[in-house]
Amino acid sequence: MNITEQSVNGVTVLRAEGRIDSGNAGEFESALLSAIGAEGTRLVVDMAQLSYISSAGLRCLLVAAKAARTKRGSIALSAMAPHIREVFDVSGFSSLFEIHADAAAAVAALGG
Amino acid sequence: MLLQTRIILFVLATVTIVAGLLLGFAALREDAADHRARELELARLETSWQLAVSGAVGRIDQGLGRLAGDAEIARAVEVEERGALDRRVAALGILAAPATGGITDVNLLSKSGDLLYSSDPAFDPAPLLNRGALDAILSGQKLARGVRLVDGERLVVVAGVPIYAGTGAGGGAGSGAGVTGAAVAGLDFVAALDVLRRTTGGRVFAVSRSGAALDGETDPLWPAVKPLVRPAERSIAHVADGGRRYALASLPVADLAGGRVATVLIATDVTQAVEEQALWSVAYVAAVGLVLLGALGLLYGFLRRNFSTLDGAVKALQDLSHGRVMGYVELPAGNDEIGRIAGAVEVFRGVMREIERSAGQRERRLRRQQRFIRRQMEALAVTLEEDARQTLLEELRQIEAETHDTQSAQSKGVGDELGLLALGFSRLATRVSTQQVQLTQMVRDLREALEDKRRLISLQQELEIARTMQLTILPQVFPDLAELDIAARMIPAKEVGGDFYDFFPISEHKVALVIADVSGKGIPAAFFMLITRTMLRAIAESGVGPAETMRRVNNLLAAENEQMMFVTVFYGELDLRTGVLAYSNGGHNPPLRMTASGTVKELERTPGIALAAMPDMPFGEKSLMLDTGDMVFLFTDGVTEAFNGENVMYGDPRLAAAVAGQSSASARDGLDGVLTDVARFTAGAPQSDDITCLVLRWRGAADAPVSALAALSDPVA
Known part of the structure; x- marks a missing residue:
């Protein structure tokens, strides 16, 4: 897994590449939490380059969503591959997150 | 500047000053002599002039x-007979042109x-002498x-004499007795000048009181003399003309009555x-x-x-200062200051030789000591x-090379060799100390690793x-039911996972089927699994149906979920009497x-989400x-x-397909x-997650299922 961070119009865009499984979920969680950081952060997790996410990865997103809620921030997800989208649909997580076709749309949706 | 040069320059300066003073005094004395000579010359010429007059x-x-x-x-x-006088004077024929x-x-x-006779034919001729001179005559x-x-x-030029009465009888001159008159005669001034020319042999000129030329104008020397004419001065000047040099004396001529004429x-x-x-x-000057x-x-x-x-003594001292003690220069002995200096230098040279010899001995001793230290250091380095x-031995070799390099040894001296050795020794000490620290650290790490291993175990x-x-x-073990053939298995991953399945009766005719997957791994997942299973069993047995069971379990799990764990659960209730599966x-x-004809289909999805992720979520059910x-x-x-x-x-x-x-x-x-x-597909690749399956085959409703269910679970009411 490789994570890069970028700021687009005041919205933080986190790009996760490769696999997220129980082996590197801790790293993913740290990246998410540090990206949320201050109050009112708007965060997009772009999954265009993501090939696999396990339930541990979903848990990280859940932790991040909770942290964002506490700090009055917001999180959106973007550019899921079909099989990733399937994971979200099956687990019902699709209903917990805003999901957009691409990062630009997600940034726009967060008001960036 | 050499002392020698300085002395010579000093003497030269002194001699120059003394010579200058001598020449100066000589010039002054010559001037004085010159002045005297000029006075004498003037006096001589004056006398000549008087003689000429x-x-x-x-x-x-x-x-x-x-x-x-x-x-x-x-x-x-x-008798004052003027006519007789005129005749007599003319008869005597004294007057000349x-x-x-x-x-x-x-x-006369x-x-x-009274002027009785004058050769001057003027009406009122002036007397040749004035009254004072005449009275004296x-x-x-x-x-x-x-x-x-x-x-x-x-x-x-005039001269006058008295005339005495009764001339011929004669009377003594100067008595004044018998003087009846006076005779005065004169001749041209030029006559005196001619006499002067003859007596002195020089060239004579005369100028009037105002400087106008009276005589000698025709002389070729006159143009050179003219600018030097100072009528009132009695002096000697020098004139050069035509390659010859002349002394020009200027003598003012006094009137008989006084005054310069x-x-x-x-x-x-x-x-x-x-x-x-x-x-x-x-x-x-040349002689001086x-x-x-x-x-x-x-x-x-x-x-x-x-x-x-x-110079010899200085060279010997320079040799000594450059360390050439053995260079020998013969210094002549003597009892004067220089000889004593030479003697002192000789003594000094001897002392230096002695010092060098003892320094050589000391150096050899030091080298022996160095070799010993080096060998000890090498032994320690091993x-x-x-x-x-390797590094230390290389450094020792370098030090040794520098010590044996005579150029280096000579330029740096024994102290520097010791310094090099000290440097090497200090490095060795540093290395030993570093190694000691590393060893201590290693021992500590090893101890910690052992501790960690113990903890890991x-x-x-x-x-x-x-x-x-x-x-x-x-x-x-599953109960042997007539309606149902059931089998389940979990293959755990290396780590403790969170998968589980369950099968239990919830009423007289119903059994519950559960398969679940807790997010994450390890002890927390195991605990979460245990809690979920227990809650699910407890609530399912209350008979509220699948959706309500899920809703309640979700809310209970979500309430205290700091870790944000969640569990995906499929929960179904199968009625053994009818074969209806509500889930x-x-x-x-x-x-x-999979139907009896071999068609495989997913069970339709129901609204719902992984449990514990979010409280108060709606759950649907289907059958x-x-x-x-x-x-x-x-x-x-x-x-x-x-x-x-x-x-x-x-x-x-x-x-x-499988x-x-x-x-x-x-x-x-x-x-x-x-x-x-x-297993065939993964072909031995490491298993990262629990693999869990539960399979049931419906054999059709049976006549008396109760007994079988009772056998499955005692507490069923």
């Missing part, structure tokens, strides 16, 4: 003698001083002789004298110069001879680890306990249903009626997400068949 007067005296001695004239003067140099003027005067006291300016324009200039040829003097001056040069040459030679000894030893034991717990809560899916992979021979295959994502060595996922399609291949198999065989297919 006297000569002219002598010529007058002949005529005057004839006048004053003539009885006729004496008588006529006595001016160019002949004879007497040009005659005056009475006893009272008439009184017989003094004869008047000298130069006189007549009529303010003509210079005449003319100036006589006498130019004497002094060419030879001046040249001689110049020659003498040059000779004098030669004497000085000779003295300096002698001084230089003397200094060179004496300083050569001193105990170091490989890299440090303990943790592994705990994990083993957790795994055992996970496995023991899963039903291993609710909380975010779990939809189970597969379906199983036909005889239908097989339902429940699984966790450990099956579909099993990866092979090429990182390819097993996936839903492969699973569906399930389809089990159409005629029993539950156990079907389960095994699918798992075998998965």
